[in-house]
Amino acid sequence: MPAPAARLTWRNSLRTRLLLWSGLSQMALCALLLGLFYLAARAAILANAQTEAESLALQASRSLNETLGSVQVSARVLELSGAAIGRQPFNLRSLLRATVLGDDNIDGAMLVLAHDALGPGTPGFTWYLRRDGGQRLREMSEADLRYDPEQQWWYERTVTGGAAWWSEPYRNTNTAAEDFVTYNVPLRRPGDSPRARPIGMVSADLPVARLRRMLATLPHDAGVEALLLSPQSRVVVSTRDAALEGHTLEQLVGDQRADLAPLRTALRGLGQNDKPLVFRHRAREQSLYTVAVPVEDSGWHIALSVSRDYVLARLNRVAVWLALGALLGTALAWWIGRRISRNVAGPIEDLSGSAQGFKQGQFQQPLPHTERDDEVGVLARALDSARHSIRDQMMEIESLATERQRLESELSIARDIQTAMLPVGRIIEGHRAIVEVGARLQPAQLVGGDFYQFSEVQPGMLWFAVGDVSDKGLPAALFMARATSVLEISARAARPVDEVLRAAARRLAENNDTCMFTSVLCGRVDVETGEFWMASAGHEPPLRLCANGHVETVAMETGSVLGIEADLRFPVLHGTLSRGETLVLFTDGVSEAFDGDNHAFGRSGLRQALQAGLSAQAQCDHVLEQVHLHAGDAAQSDDITLLAIRLPEDHTPSVVEIPEMTVEPAVAVAAFRTRLRMPLRHDSLGTLTDAVDARLAGWGLDSEAINDARLVTEELGVNLIEYGRAPGHEAPPMELSLSLQDGSLQMQFRDQGVAFDPWAQPEPDLDEDLLERPVGGLGLHLVRNIATSVSYRREGNANVVGVILSASPTAPDGAETP
Structure with missing residues (x-):
C-alpha cells in the first residue's frame, strides 16, 4: 500500500493565508480609521489649544493693561497736580497721600521739585510715601532718604529724556526687600511745552508681587507658562521658571533659551496694535506654542507658552485605548474567521493532500468529495479524471523513456564508432623531411556530419580530406560514413585528387533518394618536397599560415558538392608548402560559430586565431579554444572540424x-x-x-x-x-x-x-x-x-x-x- 501523501504545513495552507490576509485587512482598516481619527482630532485639539492660548494671552494683557494703565494715569494726575500746587509742602504731601491712597495698585509715590525750579533761590522739595501695610503710609523726606534724588541716574534720565518710562525691577532698603517697578514722569510747569526742561519728576511704585498674582490666575495644569516682559525686554515675571526673572531676552537667547530667538526678534517690531505673534519651538524637551501680545501702549509684553505635548497627552491615552480595543476586536474577528474557514478550506486541504500524492506517484487512490454538488465536487471530479489520465500517460511515458534510453545508448555507441573512424594527429616522416598533421572534430549533437581523413597512402605521400554533410545528427553521420569509405577507397587506389572526387560523386549519387550531399576538400602532400595537389567539391577554401605569421586565403576553383550529380569536373590546384608553413582546412562550423549576440566568429576571427610556430595539433587545439571563448555560453549550432598540415622547419625525426x-x-x-x-x-x-x-x-x-x-x-x-x-x-x-x-x-x-x-x-x-x-x-x-x-x-x-x-x-x- 503506498505511503500516505504528506499534508501541507500550516505556513503554506490556504486556510492560514485566508485568515492571515483577512486579519491583516481588518488590522489595516482599523489602523487607517484610527490614524484618520487621530490626525483629525489632533489637528482640532491643537487648533483649539492655539486659539485658547491666544485668548488667554489677550485676557492677561487686558488685565495687566488695567493695572499698568491705572498706575500710569495716577502718575500723570500727580504730575499735573504737583506742578499746579507750587511750592507749598503741605499741599504736595497731601497730593501724594491722595494719589497713593486713591489707587490700590500703587504702593508708593515720590515727588521731586528741583532747586531753583520755581524761581531763582527757591528751595527744592522731595517727598516719598510708601504703604506700610493696609492704609498706613510711611512718609520720608530727602533727609530720611539719605540721598539727593537730583544726583540719582533715574532722576537724570527722567529730566534729560523728558518722557515717562518704566523702570526695571529693583529692591532696596526703602522697599523692604520687595521687588518694585516704577513709572517715572517728568514734572513741568503748567503751560510749558513738552520740549521745556522739567522742573522735577514724580514716580509711582508698582509691586512686582501684584503682577505675579495677576499672572498666577492663569491655568497651570494645562502646561501654560507666562512671561511678563518689561519695555526693555527683561523678564519681570515667569510663572514656571523663576530663574529667568531679571534676565533680558538677549541674555536668555545667548545662554540657555535659544528657542526664544523668534520672540526676541518679533518684539523689536511688535507695536501696540499688532496682532498676536504665534510661533512654535522646543524647550526643556517639550514642543511649545508661544503667543506674544503687547500690553497696550505701556511698552510691556506678555508671552504665553502652551505645551503641545501636554495638550496631546490625553488624546494619546485615548488613542492607545482605542488601539487596544481594535486589536481585541481583530482577535475576535480572527477567531470567528478561523471557525468559518475550517469549513470552507477543509475540503480544499483534503484535495491538496491527494494532489501531493500525485507527486509521489500515488495514482491508485480515489479522491474524496467527488459526490458533492458544489464547486468542491466539480474540482474533485476534475482532479479524479486527471488522475486517470495522468496514470495512463505515465505508463506511456515510462515506455517512451525506456525506448529513448535505448536510442541514446545506441547513439552513444555510434558516437564512439564514429570517433574511432577518425585518425589522431601524427607526424609523417620522409627521408629528409617530416609533415605534422593535427585535427579536431566536435559535433553539435551526439553524432555529426563533419569528417576529416588523412593517411600515408604511399611512402612519403600524405592524403587528406575534410567534408561537411548537408544535415546533422544520425542521418548525416550515416551519409558521412558512406562518404569517407568511398573517398578512402578511391584515395588508396593512388588516383589523382580530381579523379577521387569524380569517383566519389558517382558512387554517392547512386540511390541517393534522400538528396543528401556533402562538400569535400581533399588533396595530397609530398612529404619530401612540400608539393601539394588540392581539389574542392563546394567546400570553403583553406588558409595558409606562413612562418612569419602572415595568413592568406588559398584561392582555388571549386566544383559542385558530392551526392547530387554523377559527372562533374573538379579543378586541381598545384602548389608547394615552404618550411614553417601550415595549411589549415575547416568547415563552416568554425566560421559560423555565433556568440550570445548572434555575432559570427567568421574567417577574420579564424585568421586572428592562427599563430605561427605552433605544431599542427596545437594549432587546432588553440583555434578550437578561441572559438569557444567567442561563443561563450551560446549553444553550438553546427559541427566544428579543423585539419592542420604543417611542414616544420626542424625536421628531426620524432621517434x-x-x-x-x-x-x-x-x-x-x-x-x-x-x-x-x-x-x-x-x-x-x-x-x-x-x-x-x-x-x-x-x-x-x-x-x-x-x-x-x-x-x-x-x-x-x-x-x-x-x-x-x-x-x-x-x-x-x-x-x-x-x-x-x-x-x-x-x-x-x-x-x-x-x-x-x-x-x-x-x-x-x-x-x-x-x-x-x-x-x-x-x-x-x-x-x-x-x-x-x-x-x-x-x-x-x-x-x-x-x-x-x-x-x-x-x-x-x-x-x-x-
Whole structure:
C-alpha cells in the first residue's frame, strides 16, 4: 500500500493565508480609521489649544493693561497736580497721600521739585510715601532718604529724556526687600511745552508681587507658562521658571533659551496694535506654542507658552485605548474567521493532500468529495479524471523513456564508432623531411556530419580530406560514413585528387533518394618536397599560415558538392608548402560559430586565431579554444572540424631508435631488443605505433601479436600523454623498450612525468547501464585481458610501466640488427 501523501504545513495552507490576509485587512482598516481619527482630532485639539492660548494671552494683557494703565494715569494726575500746587509742602504731601491712597495698585509715590525750579533761590522739595501695610503710609523726606534724588541716574534720565518710562525691577532698603517697578514722569510747569526742561519728576511704585498674582490666575495644569516682559525686554515675571526673572531676552537667547530667538526678534517690531505673534519651538524637551501680545501702549509684553505635548497627552491615552480595543476586536474577528474557514478550506486541504500524492506517484487512490454538488465536487471530479489520465500517460511515458534510453545508448555507441573512424594527429616522416598533421572534430549533437581523413597512402605521400554533410545528427553521420569509405577507397587506389572526387560523386549519387550531399576538400602532400595537389567539391577554401605569421586565403576553383550529380569536373590546384608553413582546412562550423549576440566568429576571427610556430595539433587545439571563448555560453549550432598540415622547419625525426644488442649469447634461443624514444605528444603517437609495427614485423611476429602490441602502445601512450605531465608544462619524452625472448614480448614504458599508475585505476563495471557508466577505462581493461602480466613502479623521478604479451617469431633466425 503506498505511503500516505504528506499534508501541507500550516505556513503554506490556504486556510492560514485566508485568515492571515483577512486579519491583516481588518488590522489595516482599523489602523487607517484610527490614524484618520487621530490626525483629525489632533489637528482640532491643537487648533483649539492655539486659539485658547491666544485668548488667554489677550485676557492677561487686558488685565495687566488695567493695572499698568491705572498706575500710569495716577502718575500723570500727580504730575499735573504737583506742578499746579507750587511750592507749598503741605499741599504736595497731601497730593501724594491722595494719589497713593486713591489707587490700590500703587504702593508708593515720590515727588521731586528741583532747586531753583520755581524761581531763582527757591528751595527744592522731595517727598516719598510708601504703604506700610493696609492704609498706613510711611512718609520720608530727602533727609530720611539719605540721598539727593537730583544726583540719582533715574532722576537724570527722567529730566534729560523728558518722557515717562518704566523702570526695571529693583529692591532696596526703602522697599523692604520687595521687588518694585516704577513709572517715572517728568514734572513741568503748567503751560510749558513738552520740549521745556522739567522742573522735577514724580514716580509711582508698582509691586512686582501684584503682577505675579495677576499672572498666577492663569491655568497651570494645562502646561501654560507666562512671561511678563518689561519695555526693555527683561523678564519681570515667569510663572514656571523663576530663574529667568531679571534676565533680558538677549541674555536668555545667548545662554540657555535659544528657542526664544523668534520672540526676541518679533518684539523689536511688535507695536501696540499688532496682532498676536504665534510661533512654535522646543524647550526643556517639550514642543511649545508661544503667543506674544503687547500690553497696550505701556511698552510691556506678555508671552504665553502652551505645551503641545501636554495638550496631546490625553488624546494619546485615548488613542492607545482605542488601539487596544481594535486589536481585541481583530482577535475576535480572527477567531470567528478561523471557525468559518475550517469549513470552507477543509475540503480544499483534503484535495491538496491527494494532489501531493500525485507527486509521489500515488495514482491508485480515489479522491474524496467527488459526490458533492458544489464547486468542491466539480474540482474533485476534475482532479479524479486527471488522475486517470495522468496514470495512463505515465505508463506511456515510462515506455517512451525506456525506448529513448535505448536510442541514446545506441547513439552513444555510434558516437564512439564514429570517433574511432577518425585518425589522431601524427607526424609523417620522409627521408629528409617530416609533415605534422593535427585535427579536431566536435559535433553539435551526439553524432555529426563533419569528417576529416588523412593517411600515408604511399611512402612519403600524405592524403587528406575534410567534408561537411548537408544535415546533422544520425542521418548525416550515416551519409558521412558512406562518404569517407568511398573517398578512402578511391584515395588508396593512388588516383589523382580530381579523379577521387569524380569517383566519389558517382558512387554517392547512386540511390541517393534522400538528396543528401556533402562538400569535400581533399588533396595530397609530398612529404619530401612540400608539393601539394588540392581539389574542392563546394567546400570553403583553406588558409595558409606562413612562418612569419602572415595568413592568406588559398584561392582555388571549386566544383559542385558530392551526392547530387554523377559527372562533374573538379579543378586541381598545384602548389608547394615552404618550411614553417601550415595549411589549415575547416568547415563552416568554425566560421559560423555565433556568440550570445548572434555575432559570427567568421574567417577574420579564424585568421586572428592562427599563430605561427605552433605544431599542427596545437594549432587546432588553440583555434578550437578561441572559438569557444567567442561563443561563450551560446549553444553550438553546427559541427566544428579543423585539419592542420604543417611542414616544420626542424625536421628531426620524432621517434629515435636507440641501438642495443639484439642477441644474447648466453641463451640458446634468439632474443630481440630495441628501444624507441619519442616526444610525449598526440601527433607523435601514430609515428610510434608505425615504428612498433615495423620493428615487430621485422622480428617475424604474426599480425595478431603486432595488433596486440599496437593496442598496448596506443592505450598506454594516450594515458601517459593525458596524465603524465604537470599542468602548464610540456610533457617529457618517453622511451619504449621492446624485448622478445622465450615466447614473450616484454614492453616497458619509461617517462619522467608526474607519478601515475595506470593499473591503480578501478576496473569498469561492464554490467552497469551505458548512460550511467563513467567515461574511460575500457582501453586499460582490454590491455589487462590480452596481457599475461602488467606492472608499475616508480624509479627515482621516472614512471616505469611494464606489459608482457605472448608472442613468438615465425623465423627465429631472421633477427636483425637494429
